[in-house]
Amino acid sequence: MTFLKTHWFAVLAMALIVLSANVAVQYPMFVTIGSLDLADILTYGAFVYPFAFLVTDITNRLYGPAVARRVVYAGFATAVACSLIVPVLLFKAGLVPYSTGGARIARIAIASGLAFLVAQLLDIFVFNRLRQDRWWRAPAASSLSGSVVDTVIFFGIAFAPVFALIGPNDAYALESAPLFGVLSSEAPRWVSWALGDLSLKLAIAAFALVPYRIIIGQLLPPRQISA
Template structure:
């Protein structure tokens, strides 16, 4: 495999954004007309990183990074749940606070992992296909278009799995709509930055990958 100067850094940032946003999602926010969890403020950046990875390095390398993020999230959730289940020290009065912030339920973990897996791979697949179809033109259309598909899948899967039967259907619908609109607006707002980063990486790495003969099976971990 080729050695890339910046791929490791982008991978680290991608996984960091994913883990931080999962922790921040323990708080529900009302921001203007939108109602969403705190992780939504940061989580859209993972899709921007996904766009950059696929656009510059191709679907196969993006797939490896998506799997790294999936495994890191799984380990984080398992550690939080295991530590929360251990008996607290007699003079440590913060067990309820720990459970409220980090005490993830299996249902939330399942929803988060399923949504991440489906949404990220849909985003990467759509962008890779559009790049070949447009012969590398209209980057803005590819990044925003792939995000629309990926975020719809991500948001619907997460909210449906996590909250159906727990919250009123009206609130479930509000969460889906608010999350989708906000995440998409973040993607649009970051389009100039995406152009700048993609241009820099293509020049620096001397790479502009086209997935013309790629195996898009998401379960094939190797590049």
């Protein structure tokens, strides 16, 4: 109880980010730019989830790895539980255009949960293994490693046919489409989603160094920022 009273904002931020990403990842971006169909490479979840690494890195820097891990666990538990319920409620309220079956929701939740735990704990580990003589080095390296692992685990479990025993496959995700949306080679659409997701994660990770620097600069004495 004391932990939640002290760190409730970090737990709430983490839970909201993962919950939003779990819902948004089920909806491709049906937007066309020239000959590029963004639905072939991106889902809306790709714009939301990367900020979970920002929450983890700020918590890690301010309070240490033990607190950061507890925030990850609390945020994970809250978000996965809500992810099993909220998509159904959104459909019934008319806020999303189609319903996702219970087994499909469960598979997304399992994929998201496992990817989240492994990636975020890896982020914490890498962050604390690096010397912080350069303020950007630890968050950049930890977000990079976590992003790669998260993308591989999530998209593999959520969409690869081999994991159909966990839940039904998504027919649209398995359809062949130009690789990365524009190349002559074709691949299942979820492969391009994974490549697009990873590219966007890395771009957002670079962008997130700015708010990371600002927040850490406001909350830590100057001599500790590069310590």
